[in-house]
Amino acid sequence: MTRARAVACSNIALAKYWGKASVAENLPATPSLSLTLAGLRTITEVEVDPSLSCDHAELDGAVLTGRPLERVAAMLDRLRARAGVSTSARVVSRNHFPTAAGLASSASGFAALALAGARAFGLDLPLETLSDIARASSASAARSLFGGFVALPAGGRCAERVASGEHFPLSMVVTLTAKGAKAIGSTQGMQHTAATSPYYAPWVSHSPKLFDEVRRGVLERDFERLGVAMEQSALMMHASMLAASPAVIYLTPTTLAVMAAVRELRAAGTPAFYTMDAGPHVKVLTLPEHAARVAACVEAVPGVERTVVTGSGPDAALTDEDPRSGE
């Protein structure tokens, strides 16, 4: 086969990965556990083309150059090495994400690229191996090969499923607080935190406890246990960044206002907990029957642009969908 298309969903970490055990191999220093989300999908096509002299890549209609193109080519190189071929490829990818975006798309992007690229180069690899290949590009992408609740151990090479989405149906109210790309990339932010923050070592040493609490909360369908540990994981990760020199600050006044609104909702009896990644957006985890109320509440916070309410998504898979067709 010379052409393949794949779809992968993004994921949000409930227990966070922040810091690398090995920069050269891109191995995580902390164990993470995520929920794959149906509402945030990437579709990627890879076509092997002997007439090309180098790899070409297009994301959302724009041709990639520089570092983003290098990252795509580096993954294709790993796939070519496995397949024993040297042919260049054309990559076309589309994020079916909310338009205000600024949401991390590397997770779904590299997961979809790993699967489509492997197939296009004639490789039939299990999800575990594809997860390892995706992890080398972006550790969070390792988790996007699997649907439902997914773990990536500290130092781990590939992610593993913890439970299906049906095991514990949850809703994520993705709350978009600002337009625009993030100020500082996650790799740079992590390395700067590791090098300069006195809170980095305590974060890394405490993270297995939070991971374990999140995992138990998922397995035992204990929403309170899961939510409390999830918030602490996000806040402790951000605390390690805030203590870096200079500080890495992703949280904005709107982020803090949404967090306050969620705490108020909770005090009034609605089960809801927040988490934030390397950006200003807030993802609010709740039970499906409370999702509409939570969305209405956070949408009323000044500075919030919109919400996307979504539940758990499936494994990455081959697809017929054309990434050239729009939303």
Ligand code: PMV
């Ligand atoms: O995989 P990266 O380099 O995009 O890093 C992801 C880091 C966080 O999103 C902040 C946390 C996580 O576990 O996804």
